[in-house]
Amino acid sequence: MVKIFFAPFTLRNATERLFKEALSNTGNTKDFSGMLYLAPDAVLLNAARKTFHRITNELHVQACYIPPRMNSLMQYAKGLFDFSGEKRVVGRDMVPVIFSALSSKSLGFSCLTADFISDIRHAFLRENPAVVKDVLFEQMRSLDIAEPVLKGVGEAIDLWEAYLDFMDKNSLTDDHDLIIRHDELLPGLEKTSNDVLLVDGFIDPDNSEKAFLKKIIECSKTTFIMMPYHPGHVHMTRNLTEFLNASFETEKVFLNCDDVPDKLAYHAYSDMEDEIEEIARSIKSLFVSGGCRDLEKIAVTFPDLDKYGSMLHRVFIRYGIPHEMPGGRSSLDLRPFSDIITLICSIRDNYPRSLFTSFLSSPYFSRIPESLRKWMPTLSVISGVVSGKDSWLDFAVHGGETVEVSLIEDAKFFEKDFNFVFGLLAPLEILKNGASLTEFVSAARKCLSLLGFPTLEDIEKRGRILEALEDAFEKLIFAGETTAMRTDIAGFAEILRHLLMGMEIHEETSGVRICRMPEALAICPEYLYVGGLTESDMPSHGSSEYILPDSARKKAGLLYMDKHIELQQFMFRRLLKCSRRISLSYPVMEGDDMFLPSPFLFGGELVPQRIPGIYSAAEFMVSFEKKFLTEHYGEINSRVYASHARSAVLRVTDIDAYRNCPRLFFVRKAIGAEPLSVKEYGLEALTLGLIAHRIMEDLIREPLPGLDAFIAKARVAVDEALKGKKIPVYWKEIVADTFMQSIPLIYDKELEIRKSGYLTTEVERTITGEPLKGIRMKGKIDRFDRIGDGVQIIDYKTGAADITCAQVEKGTQNLQLFLYAAIMKSQGYKVNRVGIYSLKDISLKWCPSARRTKNDAAAGGPMDSLVIAALGFLEEAVERMRAGDFTANPINEYNCRRCPENPFCPYTQR
Numbered sequence: 001m002v003k004i005f006f007a008p009f010t011l012r013n014a015t016e017r018l019f020k021e022a023l024s025n026t027g028n029t030k031d032f033s034g035m036l037y038l039a040p041d042a043v044l045l046n047a048a049r050k051t052f053h054r055i056t057n058e059l060h061v062q063a064c065y066i067p068p069r070m071n072s073l074m075q076y077a078k079g080l081f082d083f084s085g086e087k088r089v090v091g092r093d094m095v096p097v098i099f100s101a102l103s104s105k106s107l108g109f110s111c112l113t114a115d116f117i118s119d120i121r122h123a124f125l126r127e128n129p130a131v132v133k134d135v136l137f138e139q140m141r142s143l144d145i146a147e148p149v150l151k152g153v154g155e156a157i158d159l160w161e162a163y164l165d166f167m168d169k170n171s172l173t174d175d176h177d178l179i180i181r182h183d184e185l186l187p188g189l190e191k192t193s194n195d196v197l198l199v200d201g202f203i204d205p206d207n208s209e210k211a212f213l214k215k216i217i218e219c220s221k222t223t224f225i226m227m228p229y230h231p232g233h234v235h236m237t238r239n240l241t242e243f244l245n246a247s248f249e250t251e252k253v254f255l256n257c258d259d260v261p262d263k264l265a266y267h268a269y270s271d272m273e274d275e276i277e278e279i280a281r282s283i284k285s286l287f288v289s290g291g292c293r294d295l296e297k298i299a300v301t302f303p304d305l306d307k308y309g310s311m312l313h314r315v316f317i318r319y320g321i322p323h324e325m326p327g328g329r330s331s332l333d334l335r336p337f338s339d340i341i342t343l344i345c346s347i348r349d350n351y352p353r354s355l356f357t358s359f360l361s362s363p364y365f366s367r368i369p370e371s372l373r374k375w376m377p378t379l380s381v382i383s384g385v386v387s388g389k390d391s392w393l394d395f396a397v398h399g400g401e402t403v404e405v406s407l408i409e410d411a412k413f414f415e416k417d418f419n420f421v422f423g424l425l426a427p428l429e430i431l432k433n434g435a436s437l438t439e440f441v442s443a444a445r446k447c448l449s450l451l452g453f454p455t456l457e458d459i460e461k462r463g464r465i466l467e468a469l470e471d472a473f474e475k476l477i478f479a480g481e482t483t484a485m486r487t488d489i490a491g492f493a494e495i496l497r498h499l500l501m502g503m504e505i506h507e508e509t510s511g512v513r514i515c516r517m518p519e520a521l522a523i524c525p526e527y528l529y530v531g532g533l534t535e536s537d538m539p540s541h542g543s544s545e546y547i548l549p550d551s552a553r554k555k556a557g558l559l560y561m562d563k564h565i566e567l568q569q570f571m572f573r574r575l576l577k578c579s580r581r582i583s584l585s586y587p588v589m590e591g592d593d594m595f596l597p598s599p600f601l602f603g604g605e606l607v608p609q610r611i612p613g614i615y616s617a618a619e620f621m622v623s624f625e626k627k628f629l630t631e632h633y634g635e636i637n638s639r640v641y642a643s644h645a646r647s648a649v650l651r652v653t654d655i656d657a658y659r660n661c662p663r664l665f666f667v668r669k670a671i672g673a674e675p676l677s678v679k680e681y682g683l684e685a686l687t688l689g690l691i692a693h694r695i696m697e698d699l700i701r702e703p704l705p706g707l708d709a710f711i712a713k714a715r716v717a718v719d720e721a722l723k724g725k726k727i728p729v730y731w732k733e734i735v736a737d738t739f740m741q742s743i744p745l746i747y748d749k750e751l752e753i754r755k756s757g758y759l760t761t762e763v764e765r766t767i768t769g770e771p772l773k774g775i776r777m778k779g780k781i782d783r784f785d786r787i788g789d790g791v792q793i794i795d796y797k798t799g800a801a802d803i804t805c806a807q808v809e810k811g812t813q814n815l816q817l818f819l820y821a822a823i824m825k826s827q828g829y830k831v832n833r834v835g836i837y838s839l840k841d842i843s844l845k846w847c848p849s850a851r852r853t854k855n856d857a858a859a860g861g862p863m864d865s866l867v868i869a870a871l872g873f874l875e876e877a878v879e880r881m882r883a884g885d886f887t888a889n890p891i892n893e894y895n896c897r898r899c900p901e902n903p904f905c906p907y908t909q910r
């Protein structure tokens with residue numbers, strides 16, 4: 001007899017009803033071994049186990065009883081499989097690995113192919129690949145699907161055929177086969193006899209599952225089936241109902257439960273973090289107010305839990321909310337496993353700075369030397385090393401362009417310690433370009449053992465980690481031995497990552513349950529929070545199987561997009577009814593991405609929510625402070641620097657820095673605070689400037705020779721300038737080549753200067769003077785040339801030449817050259833003009849220009865008026881500096897955009 005119970009969505013104890021129905025048939029017994037309970041997934045099974053135990057307690061069945069068998073279809077099939085037989089079962093995570101070995105295609109592509117083949121195997125049951133191919137091709141041609149798509153489908157099916165051959169030759173079978181070919185592989189099935197069979201939670205099983213279920217029902221005396229029911233979604237379960245009606249004599253029972261009218265209300269939060277925080281505050285408020293003291297009655301779910309997982313964990317820890325994931329976490333989410341992948345990827349990518357640092361900072365490798373564990377995060381930022389074993393070793397010995405390594409405490413250990421780590425990694429590194437999977441596993445085991453993995457005090461946890469890792473290694477060895485697969489270290493990392501990702505680790509914790517949506521349906525918590533209901537995540541677009549187009553999937557009876565969306569809508573409607581109190585929400589944006597609410601929320605009411613109260617230590621601390629942080633930002637006034645400025649000989653360049661922005665000048669020059677930034681692979685502007693100055697100094701010191709001699713002299717000057725610089729050879733070559741290419745242009749420019757009558761006199765001249773009474777200054781002039789009793793001052797720049805007299809008069813130009821002119825004038829020189837020589841495009845820009853020189857002749861020469869203007873600005877700046885005024889006031893607001901002080905600056909933040 002098959003009795004089907006149709007449970008309305010509001011019936012939250014459907015499984016309990018099912019058990020009670022079964023128990024009313026079993027009489028007074030303590031032995032429930034004749035009862036078989038089948039559910040589609042592990043979460044429903046776990047919930048069912050607890051429910052059964054509770055019911056037996058309520059019914060006063062003695063504590064000691066023989067429980068019913070509770071399985072998923074796959075677990076049941078595996079239980080019946082004769083493992084002592086000739087065939088060995090391969091798990092579904094291994095199928096893509098075998099596909100990849102047989103096709104030499106990437107693992108990612110093989111995963112897609114394996115999903116596609118799994119779908120068609122379940123739909124076409126025991127048809128052989130050739131027949132399936134003919135049927136699919138005929139269907140696709142009738143849909144006018146392009147030939148290249150057919151070719152892709154054909155290749156996937158050919159691969160399936162090769163896979164079946166491989167499995168046969170190696171006496172293997174897989175998870176799918178156990179269900180599809182149950183009559184052949186599970187001979188024990190015929191002999192089983194269940195007193196009561198309970199089937200719970202199935203909605204739309206595929207053809208192979210239906211055939212298997214049919215067989216199990218035939219072997220059972222009584223069968224009770226619980227099916228969700230809603231008058232608006234009858235078609236979702238029609239397939240299963242029709243199958244049962246056609247196969248058995250059935251009795252239908254429609255269970256009653258008071259329906260509550262749908263009242264869809266949802267909340268919107270500014271971003272994901274805000275959404276999670278409000279969920280955490282709401283849970284804590286429930287607990288504190290006594291609304292719910294049993295945290296296991298609360299569940300939190302998201303359509304895309306992977307996106308929220310780590311953030312949830314972090315925020316819940318901050319709010320002190322114990323939580324668990326009943327569905328388990330992927331091994332790869334746990335740091336010991338992800339650190340192993342980081343280690344392998346470090347070797348794969350030749351020790352790139354971020355991966356290598358992450359590996360060396362891992363707490364799970366006890367033999368990593370302390371000097372590297374401590375200093376590597378800093379070295380990765382300041383060293384400028386991008387990757388490369390030799391580069392790290394070179395840096396350990398010689399330091400970098402801007403880092404004097406010997407000044408670092410522990411630096412004396414770096415070379416030895418880097419060599420030690422590279423030695424530990426050598427077993428894997430020598431296989432980098434290709435080896436068998438078995439060789440890779442053996443090398444990985446050796447490396448991990450040498451590195452002391454995993455450093456954990458908790459012996460039990462350590463054991464679980466090693467067991468899971470060994471499990472993955474065993475699978476790799478098995479794949480290696482059966483397929484003779486060879487790969488490089490990138491392939492090895494990819495396969496290991498894939499296996500670890502599919503391996504679930506269950507931690508013994510309790511608290512709020514964080515679960516996926518189907519799991520929430522199985523648990524039916526009293527309080528349910530459903531977050532992340534954005535248009536892009538709910539409904540999701542399903543698995544990304546691109547081999548068979550959607551129209552062809554529909555025709556072939558596979559899951560297609562519309563049905564996938566309908567299934568999600570069905571699940572969502574059930575979800576709305578499965579809890580006493582439900583909270584729905586979505587984030588309005590994340591980063592630059594704006595989100596709309598899920599279309600499933602259409603017609604609902606957007607309700608603002610902000611739970612009053614203080615629920616975390618951070619909130620408690622903030623609650624004392626009523627001011628915004630920006631209100632604490634004040635202007636700087638420093639008496640200490642003021643008195644220094646009154647007595648010191650001021651640098652010419654400091655005057656410009658002060659005028660550009662007094663606040664930034666104070667932060668950088670007076671305090672010496674510079675934000676730490678990652679040193680990029682390249683030359684520091686400062687180094688480039690020093691090299692360029694040095695080369696120019698050597699080149700023009702003497703009278704100009706012929707071009708050939710000038711080029712020869714340039715070669716010597718370039719070599720001299722680069723000698724001893726701590727920069728990579730590659731950059732030395734780039735600098736040398738670039739300079740040598742510019743030499744003819746520099747020669748022409750020098751000829752031009754000399755044609756105007758000027759002769760080089762001095763380079764790199766340090767000057768001091770008192771251009772205004774009471775203001776003593778110093779500076780270094782790159783070069784000045786003489787003509788008669790006059791001079792011209794030149795400043796070299798590695799950027800573009802930018803100087804205009806009008807801006808000097810307005811005070812929006814750097815004063816540097818004009819202050820040099822003022823100091824030289826105070827020493828009796830007659831300065832005719834100043835110029836900026838751009839080494840970037842070998843151009844020279846003068847101030848005043850030749851035209852200005854003529855027009856301003858009456859005012860004592862144009863240079864005089866510019867110097868007078870510059871002295872006016874100097875006086876004003878020094879006066880403010882000496883008053884200790886460091887008010888944020890940029891000479892050009894454009895500077896604020898890239899200013900490191902920006903987030904703390906009253907000018908920009910108020």
Ligand code: SF4
Nearest residue numbers: 661888896899905907
């Ligand atoms: S943000 Fe602008 S005003 Fe503020 S310190 Fe920087 S440059 Fe000056």
